[in-house]
Amino acid sequence: MASVSTSYDYVIVGAGTAGCVIAAQLSEHDGARVLLLEAGSRDPQPLGSVPPAWPKLLGTPASWGESTVAQAATGTPMPFPRGRGLGGSSAINGMIFVRGHRSSYDAWVAAGAKGWGFDDLLPYLCRSENAVGRDPVVRGVDGPLLVGPSNPRHPVAEAVLAAAVETGFATATDISSGLEQGFGWNDLSIADGRRFSAADAYLAPAMGRPDLDVVTNALVHRVTTEAGRATGVEYSVGAEQFRARCEREVVLTAGTVGSAQLLLRSGIGPQSHLRDVGVETVLHLPGVGANLQDHPQTTVVYSPARPVPPSANNHAEVTGLIRSDLALDGPDLQFLAVDMSMHSHAPAGSGQGYAIACALMTPRSRGTVRLTSGEPGAAPAIDPNYYGDPHDLEVMLTGLRIAREIGRASALTPWRGFEAMPGRAAQDDADLRAHLRSNLLTYFHPVGTCRIGTDTDAVVDTELRVHGIGGLRIADASVMPTIVSGNTNATVYGIAERAADLIAGASS
Numbered sequence: 001m002a003s004v005s006t007s008y009d010y011v012i013v014g015a016g017t018a019g020c021v022i023a024a025q026l027s028e029h030d031g032a033r034v035l036l037l038e039a040g041s042r043d044p045q046p047l048g049s050v051p052p053a054w055p056k057l058l059g060t061p062a063s064w065g066e067s068t069v070a071q072a073a074t075g076t077p078m079p080f081p082r083g084r085g086l087g088g089s090s091a092i093n094g095m096i097f098v099r100g101h102r103s104s105y106d107a108w109v110a111a112g113a114k115g116w117g118f119d120d121l122l123p124y125l126c127r128s129e130n131a132v133g134r135d136p137v138v139r140g141v142d143g144p145l146l147v148g149p150s151n152p153r154h155p156v157a158e159a160v161l162a163a164a165v166e167t168g169f170a171t172a173t174d175i176s177s178g179l180e181q182g183f184g185w186n187d188l189s190i191a192d193g194r195r196f197s198a199a200d201a202y203l204a205p206a207m208g209r210p211d212l213d214v215v216t217n218a219l220v221h222r223v224t225t226e227a228g229r230a231t232g233v234e235y236s237v238g239a240e241q242f243r244a245r246c247e248r249e250v251v252l253t254a255g256t257v258g259s260a261q262l263l264l265r266s267g268i269g270p271q272s273h274l275r276d277v278g279v280e281t282v283l284h285l286p287g288v289g290a291n292l293q294d295h296p297q298t299t300v301v302y303s304p305a306r307p308v309p310p311s312a313n314n315h316a317e318v319t320g321l322i323r324s325d326l327a328l329d330g331p332d333l334q335f336l337a338v339d340m341s342m343h344s345h346a347p348a349g350s351g352q353g354y355a356i357a358c359a360l361m362t363p364r365s366r367g368t369v370r371l372t373s374g375e376p377g378a379a380p381a382i383d384p385n386y387y388g389d390p391h392d393l394e395v396m397l398t399g400l401r402i403a404r405e406i407g408r409a410s411a412l413t414p415w416r417g418f419e420a421m422p423g424r425a426a427q428d429d430a431d432l433r434a435h436l437r438s439n440l441l442t443y444f445h446p447v448g449t450c451r452i453g454t455d456t457d458a459v460v461d462t463e464l465r466v467h468g469i470g471g472l473r474i475a476d477a478s479v480m481p482t483i484v485s486g487n488t489n490a491t492v493y494g495i496a497e498r499a500a501d502l503i504a505g506a507s508s
């Protein structure tokens with residue numbers, strides 16, 4: 001095994017949303033030597049910065065190209081993209097920038113993540129963003145990430161918004177803030193008509209710093225430990241093997257799938273699973289890879305009465321966040337105006353059409369990320385277990401009926417040819433449940449496999465330190481105890497900004 005000549009203060013694994021933030025922040029302030037390792041390439045995809053082309057990126061090397069295990073809800077595996085390359089998932093995502101509703105973070109505190117409520121996280125959510133035209137009391141206006149509502153606006157999104165208001169829903173002035181419910185124009189991480197990823201906002205300005213080394217095409221195999229403390233990582237670039245040592249901390253930002261996989265490959269996880277896949281146990285930590293959550297999503301698809309103009313943005317400019325039951329603390333359903341014909345047989349859109357998407361924000365189903373082998377290149381077994389809890393299908397049924405009602409409103413008459421899916425014949429609950437299964441989509445929002453908490457199934461403590469191993473933190477989407485009511489990227493920026501403070505604070 002070759003040895004990296006320099007040792008580092010911090011080794012960060014994964015240059016996605018969180019990794020870019022933390023590498024930039026740690027290399028800025030205290031002269032720390034930082035190594036950022038990323039499995040993917042540094043070369044941008046040809047269409048990577050073209051907002052409406054994002055669905056095409058899912059079939060490129062910028063995604064890991066994995067699928068779930070066969071889902072009981074559908075009988076088949078489902079595509080489960082995640083980003084690979086500088087920017088990670090922020091370089092291939094749908095660019096919707098919406099915080100979780102404040103009730104989501106307050107639920108974290110109730111679940112044991114003390115100090116992670118909405119008001120605690122708000123300064124960090126603000127620190128990441130430059131939210132053009134928004135209220136500076138609750139939104140950041142001088143962070144590195146430029147975000148704002150679509151410009152120009154797509155006419156189908158305008159019509160869906162009008163249809164939602166006609167149906168009786170409130171208009172939100174800033175649906176991205178985490179403070180409102182109703183329907184409104186969501187922010188997008190698009191600047192000057194181009195995608196603005198975490199690599200663009202955070203890493204590009206930091207790339208020339210002498211204390212930051214960024215190594216791409218570097219697949220990290222495992223975290224090395226000695227006497228209960230992380231000492232570095234082993235990784236390969238092509239056929240060459242390397243070991244990087246670190247003086248202060250190893251920080252995992254490999255994402256909900258990647259960070260769980262890395263802990264498991266390092267022998268940190270449920271002992272029985274590690275034994276099954278032939279990995280020697282370093283620490284029995286039963287919660288690693290458990291608690292996987294994603295938002296299940298479906299669409300009502302319309303064949304249009306006239307051509308739908310091509311999108312200049314991300315195909316999803318208007319968001320609705322509502323409660324299926326007024327007794328709830330916060331929204332449990334999200335809707336999107338989609339200016340393409342998106343469904344499970346054509347997740348990237350196909351032909352002419354438009355859709356109203358509906359997703360469950362508060363799923364009760366819990367899944368897992370597991371190893372299929374201890375080999376570094378082996379694909380993981382990802383089981384989101386969609387609709388595993390019957391509650392989730394029933395709330396989605398309510399959401400599907402609401403999406404159809406919005407779709408029938410007169411504001412959409414100029415666009416509506418006919419409802420192509422589920423179609424007029426589908427009327428009773430059994431028909432609609434069948435649609436929810438056959439037209440089930442991931443919302444690309446996996447979280448929770450290394451959750452914050454203090455109980456025996458928690459993986460990190462409230463300062464994001466792995467329980468039972470010194471010098472090892474996790475700071476990405478995997479630490480969320482429960483999925484937020486909103487798209488996940490904005491929250492990951494906030495987690496990472498806070499992690500950078502916690503890490504720097506620990507060494508000062």
Ligand SMILES: Cc1cc2nc3c(=O)[nH]c(=O)nc-3n(C[C@H](O)[C@H](O)[C@H](O)COP(=O)(O)OP(=O)(O)OC[C@H]3O[C@@H](n4cnc5c(N)ncnc54)[C@H](O)[C@@H]3O)c2cc1C
Pocket residue numbers: 013014015016017018019037038039040058081082083084085086087088089090092093094095096097098218219220221253254255256258259262443444445446476477478487488489490492
């Ligand atoms: C197709 C798609 C669409 C989405 N749309 C939206 C949206 O519109 N709005 C929104 O808010 N959210 C969206 N999301 C989700 C959002 O982008 C993610 O929640 C967020 O980017 C997660 O950040 P992260 O830092 O946890 O992980 P990631 O950004 O996924 O970063 C993890 C990084 O670690 C690297 N890595 C993993 N394992 C290893 C290893 N062993 N060695 C080295 N490197 C490794 C990966 O290659 C990757 O670059 C979408 C996601 C996808 C995939």
